[in-house]
Amino acid sequence: MVTLTINGLQVSVEEGTTLLEAAKFLNFPIPTLCHMEGLSPYGACRLCVVEIGEGPRSRLVTSCTYPAEEGLVVRTTSKRVDRARRMVIELLLGTCPQSKIIQDIASKYNVRQQRFRQEYDDCILCGLCVRMCAEQMMAKAIGFRGRGETRSIGTPFDVKSDVCRLCGGCIYVCPACQLRCTYNQPEKAVCGGCANIAAPCLKKPEFEDMMCYMDPCVACEIKKD
Amino acid sequence: MVSEEVSKLLERHEGKQGALISILEEIQARYSYLPQELLREVAVQSGRSLTDVYGVATFYKAFSLQPRGKHLISVCLGTACHVRGGPAIADELEKQLGIKAGQTTPDREFTLESVNCLGACALGPVVVVDGHYFSNVKSSQVKEILEKSKKGLDIVEIDTDERIFPIEVSCARCNHSLMDSEHQIDGHPSIRVTVSFGQRHGWMCISSLWGSYNVTSKHEIPYETIVNFFCPHCHAELIGGASCSECNAPMVPMVIRGGGVVQLCSRRGCKNHILDLGGTVFE
Numbered sequence: 001m002v003t004l005t006i007n008g009l010q011v012s013v014e015e016g017t018t019l020l021e022a023a024k025f026l027n028f029p030i031p032t033l034c035h036m037e038g039l040s041p042y043g044a045c046r047l048c049v050v051e052i053g054e055g056p057r058s059r060l061v062t063s064c065t066y067p068a069e070e071g072l073v074v075r076t077t078s079k080r081v082d083r084a085r086r087m088v089i090e091l092l093l094g095t096c097p098q099s100k101i102i103q104d105i106a107s108k109y110n111v112r113q114q115r116f117r118q119e120y121d122d123c124i125l126c127g128l129c130v131r132m133c134a135e136q137m138m139a140k141a142i143g144f145r146g147r148g149e150t151r152s153i154g155t156p157f158d159v160k161s162d163v164c165r166l167c168g169g170c171i172y173v174c175p176a177c178q179l180r181c182t183y184n185q186p187e188k189a190v191c192g193g194c195a196n197i198a199a200p201c202l203k204k205p206e207f208e209d210m211m212c213y214m215d216p217c218v219a220c221e222i223k224k225d
Numbered sequence: 226m227v228s229e230e231v232s233k234l235l236e237r238h239e240g241k242q243g244a245l246i247s248i249l250e251e252i253q254a255r256y257s258y259l260p261q262e263l264l265r266e267v268a269v270q271s272g273r274s275l276t277d278v279y280g281v282a283t284f285y286k287a288f289s290l291q292p293r294g295k296h297l298i299s300v301c302l303g304t305a306c307h308v309r310g311g312p313a314i315a316d317e318l319e320k321q322l323g324i325k326a327g328q329t330t331p332d333r334e335f336t337l338e339s340v341n342c343l344g345a346c347a348l349g350p351v352v353v354v355d356g357h358y359f360s361n362v363k364s365s366q367v368k369e370i371l372e373k374s375k376k377g378l379d380i381v382e383i384d385t386d387e388r389i390f391p392i393e394v395s396c397a398r399c400n401h402s403l404m405d406s407e408h409q410i411d412g413h414p415s416i417r418v419t420v421s422f423g424q425r426h427g428w429m430c431i432s433s434l435w436g437s438y439n440v441t442s443k444h445e446i447p448y449e450t451i452v453n454f455f456c457p458h459c460h461a462e463l464i465g466g467a468s469c470s471e472c473n474a475p476m477v478p479m480v481i482r483g484g485g486v487v488q489l490c491s492r493r494g495c496k497n498h499i500l501d502l503g504g505t506v507f508e
Contacts, residue, residue, distance in 0.1 A: 134274075134276075140274035140275075140276045140277070141276065142276060143274075143276030143277065143279065143280045144280050145279060145280055145283045145284075146283045146284065147283075147284045155276070156264075156275045156276055156278075156279035157261055157279065161275075161276075162275075163274070163275075
């Protein structure tokens with residue numbers, strides 16, 4: 001067992017527990033986007049940053065990937081954490097302003113300002129769909145390609161994958177395209193998320209037999225203008 | 226055909242987890258790009274998912290999924306080269322070749338790419354063609370560089386290049402000279418040995434010039450074959466304990482007149498050789 005302090009409260013957790021799980025155990029809310037139970041931690045969205053250590057040696061780490069250490073002092077909502085988190089939200093919102101999940105997080109953290117040009121991208125590269133496909137669906141049909149600016153998610157060679165079973169798992173977990181499938185009335189949604197079989201990141205014209213049922217697609221329509 | 230080639234390639238890297246990059250490098254070296262069917266075959270035969278293979282292939286800039294030209298021109302646009310006029314060189318290259326950076330000429334002769342730093346900042350602006358560095362390049366030199374590259378940069382002028390000198394060798398066992406003054410290669414007496422590979426057996430003459438790889442032999446020796454070398458006088462096999470640092474084939478030792486040992490790789494096509502002059506080692 002490892003004992004650590006979170007926001008002044010002592011907690012003992014099993015070795016190997018992440019800070020996020022320990023904080024959840026104490027009911028301290030930490031926003032997450034790329035974290036999902038059953039999938040390996042990835043640390044891509046940086047929303048779950050917490051401050052560890054004290055004084056000048058304190059630093060920000062992603063709580064979903066950082067394992068609990070003996071005697072570690074963690075603050076989940078310090079001023080520094082808040083500032084970093086709001087910046088992350090603003091950046092995510094700049095990439096995918098049409099995502100309902102990101103909008104909800106933004107409103108929760110009272111982010112009302114948008115200093116970045118809105119991109120209306122389809123993807124925030126959180127890797128949820130990639131991990132879903134590889135770890136839960138055991139398919140590995142999609143993955144990251146390229147690097148830097150041109151990094152993207154999709155199938156090899158941008159053609160229909162032989163191992164994809166059209167399970168829709170990637171669409172189901174995607175935080176960026178949710179609004180696309182359900183618009184702003186999730187309860188009236190026709191497709192329920194998984195009818196949209198084409199992963200948002202796949203190039204459309206090459207997937208005519210697997211089309212998006214959200215017509216017109218919000219993201220695509222906005223992009224046109 | 227493709228599957229055989231890949232399985233041969235994988236055999237050499239068998240069992241190694243981190244071998245994927247080396248495998249792709251070898252494919253790239255042979256085809257100058259990564260053909261789709263080969264990537265698929267690598268994924269199938271190595272048990273990796275195609276997504277992983279494709280991810281690695283697209284991540285590294287050294288790999289290309291599009292066919293590349295015969296000659297690869299890299300023009301440096303790093304900070305030092307940039308202030309010394311790298312962009313002007315890049316423009317001139319683009320103009321003369323009629324392509325943009327990252328593209329290949331329609332005749333598949335040249336591929337132009339811009340790189341961010343080659344680590345040779347003092348030589349800037351730097352242009353590298355097929356591994357040959359051109360330093361302090363001016364726009365007026367671009368035409369000359371292209372012409373030279375078309376002819377081939379690996380051709381060395383034996384008469385004028387001071388890195389090339391003849392050596393005289395003898396058998397390590399009987400100490401009989403291996404030099405054959407009747408059969409000259411590159412204008413110098415050649416090194417005559419007996420070789421055998423497979424069922425074939427015959428003479429082979431090697432250029433005695435250090436730096437020249439010219440060889441003539443009775444039988445055409447296919448590339449990649451490992452050949453056994455014998456002394457034509459005492460018929461002992463020329464073999465030492467060492468193996469090639471590049472391809473793992475056995476090295477062939479020969480004693481140099483005047484002291485020292487030269488070791489050649491016994492694989493046809495492998496250019497690895499070591500010159501040991503008692504203390505100083507040249508590779």
